[in-house]
Structures are given as structure tokens and as C-alpha cells.
Amino acid sequence: MASTEQTTGTELEPVKFSRLTRRGVILGLSVSQMIAVGIGGAALVLAFYMGGGILLAYSAPIWVLAIVVAWVRVGGRPLVEWVPVCAWWAWRTTGGQLLYRRRIVAPRPEGTLALPGDMARLREYVDPETGAGMIHDPTSGTLTVAVGVTHPAFVLLDPAEQHRRVTSWGRVLATVCRSGRVSALQVLERTLPDSGQGLAEWWSAHGSPIDGSWVATTYAELIDRAGPAGERHATTLSLSLDMRAAGRQIRTAGGGIRGAANVLRQEMSTLLAALRAADLDPSGWLSTGEIAVMLRTAYDPAIGPTLERHGQLGQQLATAGPVAVVETWDRLRTDSGYHAVLWISEWPRAMTYPGFLAPVMLSTGVQRSISLLCTPMRTDQAVRDIRKKKVEYISDQAQRARIGQIEDASQSAEYQDVLRQESDLTAGHGLLRYTGLIAITAPTSDELDSAVAAIEQAAIQSSCETRLLVGQQAAAFTAAALPLARRV
Structure with a gap:
């Protein structure tokens, strides 16, 4: 994403995304x-x-x-x-x-995750210093940790505050790019069915249910009815360490998974400092129990309110996976839900302001997870990549001119995007590759079709183009709905 207009003061700046x-x-x-x-x-x-x-x-x-x-x-x-x-x-x-049935009788190896497919190879590790639950993927060579983040509603802020927060978030992404050891940063925003526990606790602490007045009685009844039918938003950031790129530092820190945890802890401290500087409130690194609850509710959404009311249930990663998974060409069925994953194949091509995803983010009545996977590139790698793209575009242009082929506007626009990325890189910004995924969940197949249509319409209002990821729904669901910084 690159800005193409310069404004003065604290005015909110429109931006333009690079084309695919x-x-x-x-x-x-x-x-x-x-x-x-x-x-x-x-x-x-x-x-x-x-x-x-x-x-x-x-x-x-x-x-x-x-x-x-x-x-x-x-x-x-x-x-x-x-x-x-x-x-x-x-x-x-x-x-x-395409079918997964959990073996209930057979015990699982210690430290493994009860997840289907290639995720069965994942291992858990508890950091002794921070208590964070880390997920190790021995095949891809990554170590991932997640943190919960709270923030005010962006669309309700005034333009000056929005501009300041967008600039601060850009510094967070630039910090991730400079490391050279971060494999991916995942921003996961989920809507969850609300059990009404938060409303009930607030009313018991701030209300006056014992005075017997008509207002207090009516308000208490309204909370009882509206609480279980509501929904809440939860945001997490997942940081994934590339153990191959950080091999030298890992060996210096003691080697093995313990040395990788020490190196990842340095990246965690840097990320927390950057988030606080951006006025984001990290609520602490997720423990293995909290990650287990997220995995369980992703595959079994009906159990979410029960786990929220009973905080000690579902805290084991060894039992957090699904009991059954059935994958079809265009959807995925798990314990108590049907899922479909959309890929944001085109971001807005015209100038747009931050907050353009508000129609999708604030859509009501649809349980969904929006995952933005940011793959950072080191500055030297980004410079080489941009130089290679420029040479290829110029060579293709000369070849088309030699054979008399007319150059269309899309090719010129892609070349201008490369020049814009080079300008932003020179100005000190980081270069990241974005992948946007939307996982939609419903209790029945018919309701899933209606929810997918609603999200597709909301994406059109956001000037985005979405595509259903057919033939790979299981892998796409793990990348879109789980805080594991997985790739499709």
C-alpha cells in the first residue's frame, strides 16, 4: 500500500493499493x-x-x-x-x-496438537519467562506466538486521530520489516457469539437491580434477552519467527526450541513497545489454554458461550481440535459449523481512505474471521525484488514494441506501482506482502450461503473483490480462522 497524495497538517490521507x-x-x-x-x-x-x-x-x-x-x-x-x-x-x-475423524481411544503424543491434516505435526511450548504459549512447526521452521489487542472503534475517531493512528501502525509494520527474522505477522479479527456474561457483570457492578423500580426491571430483562443474541469482536496479533533466518542467533542463545524461544522473546518485546507507541493496548501473550479455547471455538462455534461462562474448561491443546471434519469443493464442515473462506483477490484500485473495510468489519448477523497475513521483506531483499521487476517490465515493453503488440493500461499501472513501492522504500517504509482471507461460519449450509452472499456484497461496498477458495477450503480455514500465522 502506498500513498499517492500529500496532504498537510493532520488531514487524513487517501491511499492506493498496488495491483495484483x-x-x-x-x-x-x-x-x-x-x-x-x-x-x-x-x-x-x-x-x-x-x-x-x-x-x-x-x-x-x-x-x-x-x-x-x-x-x-x-x-x-x-x-x-x-x-x-x-x-x-x-x-x-x-x-x-477429505475426511477427519478423531481417534478418541488412542492417546496423542505429549506436546502435540489434536488438529487435522498437516497441522498434526505442530508442537506446543510454554515460554518459562512470559508464560506465553508458542506453537512450533518443525516442517516450515517457524515458532509462533499470539497476543490479544484492544483498541477503540476506528470509524468513531475524528480524522486527525485516525491519521495519527494510521501513521503509528505504519511504524509498527516498519519495525517488523527491519528485523529480518520475522516470517509473518497475522492480524486476526473475529466476531464471536456473546454469552451475555460481560453485560451481566457490568449491570451487577454499575446498575441498581435491587431498588425494584420499573426502569431497573426493564433494563435487567433487556440485558437477559439481548446478551445471548449479541456478538463481540476480538483482535489478536500473531508473530511468527523464521528459525532458519535466525539460525545464528538461535545457536548463540543456546540452540533448539529453547534458543528459538529466547530469540522470539526479543521480537515480542520489540512488538509490544511498538504497539504501545501506537496507542494499542496489548492484553498479554496468549497462554496455551487461551490458544486452545480459540482453536476449539473455531471448529466448534456452538461451544463458545459455554467456554466463556466456565473459564477453566477447554484449556488443553491436546483436546482442543475438532472431533470430525468433512471438506468439500467449496466449503468445510466441522463439529457444529459450516465454513467457507473467501480470498480478497483485489484491494481498492482507486484512491481510498483508511477504514474502507468498515462494511465488512461491522457486518452484523454473520459470524466471520478476517485474517490479514503480512509477510515482511528485508530492505535488501525488497530492493533486489523491485530492481528485478523494473528490469522485467522494461524488457517486456521492448519485446512488445518489437513485435507490434499494443501495451494496455493495466501493464502501465503495474509498472507505476513498482515505482511507487521503490519511492516508499527509499523514504524509509517497509515492504510487505498482504494476503486477506475471510472465513465465514454458520450453523447450517443454507445459512452459510446467505452469509457468504452478505459478505460478498459488503466487500463490494468496500471496493474489494473476493473469490471463493475452491479445492483448498481446509488449508484456507486454518490460515483465516486460527491464530497460527499459517499460509495457503
């Missing part, structure tokens, strides 16, 4: 498209060299199919790019990987 690049290897063609075109071209040339005529007709199915799969688009992508998705889905279907 669609530049291919040569002339806008991706590697898969080039392979398909190459196969079709080879079949056509071979038929010509072998005499043409009837051989062209015999080879027609090959090169015609190559043209179709390379250029015909379905769902916004060429047919050839659907091949790996469908192949992976077929392999998982034949291998029985």
Missing part, C-alpha cells in the same frame, strides 16, 4: 501457459515437417486443446492453472484425505 501483478514470464504468459503453448506448437510444427495435410487433422486435438487450456479463462484464471488444483484435489479424494 499478472505479468507473466514472456508477453504476459505464465510458466504453465508457456508449457501448454509449447506442447501445442511442437505438435503443429511436427505435423508440418512430416508432410502436413491429414497429419494436421490428426494433430489438431493436441494443439487445439493446448490453445484452449492456455487462453480460455474460468473463474478469472486460465484452464491450465486449474490443472494442479484439480490434480491435488483428486489425489486427496482418492487418498481419503
Whole structure:
């Protein structure tokens, strides 16, 4: 995201997001498209060299199919790019990987998480100094920790305060980029069914239920009825340490998972200081019990109010996973909920102000989780990446001019985005890659369809484009609804 207008004072500045690049290897063609075109071209040339005529007709199915799969688009992508998705889905279907049933009798290894799929390899570790619950992924080489954050409603602040908070949040992201050891920063905002416990506690502390007045009686009845039907918002930040990039520091700190925890603790202190400087109130690093409750309520949303009323229940990661999971092409069914995950494929292309996601964030009657995964790049890596993109754009432009192909406006806009990123990087800002996911939950399949339609309409009001992540709903759900900084 880069600002394209300069304002004075404390005026709120409009911003413009960089476009999702669609530049291919040569002339806008991706590697898969080039392979398909190459196969079709080879079949056509071979038929010509072998005499043409009837051989062209015999080879027609090959090169015609190559043209179709390379250029015909379905769902916004060429047919050839659907091949790996469908192949992976077929392999998982034949291998029985779309169903998960928990083995209740068989004990789980100590320190592991009772989660489906490849998340069964995750390990838990309790930091002895902070008490934070850390999640270790031995395959990807990451160590992740989460912190709860409270903040005022952004849309209710005046423009000057909004501008100040946006600038402060930019400093937080820049701090994450400078480290070079952070694999990802996940911002997870969830709506949860409210049990009414908070309203009841507030009324018992500040109300006057014992005076017997008509006002007190009516207010108490209203709280009893409205509490369980309400919803509340919860925000967490997940910080993931790249153990490979921090290998030298980990060995210096003692090595192993304990040394990685010591290095991650340094990043945690830096992040907390940056959050407090941005007027965000971190409520403390989540313990293994709090993470277990989040995992349990994500897979079993109906149990959320019960766990909230009884604070000691569901505090074990070994029992926090789902009992059953069934994945289909376009949705996921778990213990007591149906889920669908949308990918924010296009951010606003026009100038927009911070808070543009308010229609999605403040949508009522829909239980959903919005996950913003920020992948930071070190300054030297960002400089090399931008330089490479500039060379590729200039080379493609020269190639198009040589063959007489007209350059369209989208290609020019993508090149201007690269120049804008270079300018922001020179000005001291960090470069991050954003991935936006929205996990929608409902108790029935029909209600899920209605909720997905409502969120898609809210995304349109936010000037965003969303796509349903078909064929990978299980992996997308773990990235969108769980505070584990997972990638899709």
C-alpha cells in the first residue's frame, strides 16, 4: 500500500493499493501457459515437417486443446492453472484425505496438537519467562506466538486521530520489516457469539437491580434477552519467527526450541513497545489454554458461550481440535459449523481512505474471521525484488514494441506501482506482502450461503473483490480462522 497524495497538517490521507501483478514470464504468459503453448506448437510444427495435410487433422486435438487450456479463462484464471488444483484435489479424494475423524481411544503424543491434516505435526511450548504459549512447526521452521489487542472503534475517531493512528501502525509494520527474522505477522479479527456474561457483570457492578423500580426491571430483562443474541469482536496479533533466518542467533542463545524461544522473546518485546507507541493496548501473550479455547471455538462455534461462562474448561491443546471434519469443493464442515473462506483477490484500485473495510468489519448477523497475513521483506531483499521487476517490465515493453503488440493500461499501472513501492522504500517504509482471507461460519449450509452472499456484497461496498477458495477450503480455514500465522 502506498500513498499517492500529500496532504498537510493532520488531514487524513487517501491511499492506493498496488495491483495484483499478472505479468507473466514472456508477453504476459505464465510458466504453465508457456508449457501448454509449447506442447501445442511442437505438435503443429511436427505435423508440418512430416508432410502436413491429414497429419494436421490428426494433430489438431493436441494443439487445439493446448490453445484452449492456455487462453480460455474460468473463474478469472486460465484452464491450465486449474490443472494442479484439480490434480491435488483428486489425489486427496482418492487418498481419503477429505475426511477427519478423531481417534478418541488412542492417546496423542505429549506436546502435540489434536488438529487435522498437516497441522498434526505442530508442537506446543510454554515460554518459562512470559508464560506465553508458542506453537512450533518443525516442517516450515517457524515458532509462533499470539497476543490479544484492544483498541477503540476506528470509524468513531475524528480524522486527525485516525491519521495519527494510521501513521503509528505504519511504524509498527516498519519495525517488523527491519528485523529480518520475522516470517509473518497475522492480524486476526473475529466476531464471536456473546454469552451475555460481560453485560451481566457490568449491570451487577454499575446498575441498581435491587431498588425494584420499573426502569431497573426493564433494563435487567433487556440485558437477559439481548446478551445471548449479541456478538463481540476480538483482535489478536500473531508473530511468527523464521528459525532458519535466525539460525545464528538461535545457536548463540543456546540452540533448539529453547534458543528459538529466547530469540522470539526479543521480537515480542520489540512488538509490544511498538504497539504501545501506537496507542494499542496489548492484553498479554496468549497462554496455551487461551490458544486452545480459540482453536476449539473455531471448529466448534456452538461451544463458545459455554467456554466463556466456565473459564477453566477447554484449556488443553491436546483436546482442543475438532472431533470430525468433512471438506468439500467449496466449503468445510466441522463439529457444529459450516465454513467457507473467501480470498480478497483485489484491494481498492482507486484512491481510498483508511477504514474502507468498515462494511465488512461491522457486518452484523454473520459470524466471520478476517485474517490479514503480512509477510515482511528485508530492505535488501525488497530492493533486489523491485530492481528485478523494473528490469522485467522494461524488457517486456521492448519485446512488445518489437513485435507490434499494443501495451494496455493495466501493464502501465503495474509498472507505476513498482515505482511507487521503490519511492516508499527509499523514504524509509517497509515492504510487505498482504494476503486477506475471510472465513465465514454458520450453523447450517443454507445459512452459510446467505452469509457468504452478505459478505460478498459488503466487500463490494468496500471496493474489494473476493473469490471463493475452491479445492483448498481446509488449508484456507486454518490460515483465516486460527491464530497460527499459517499460509495457503
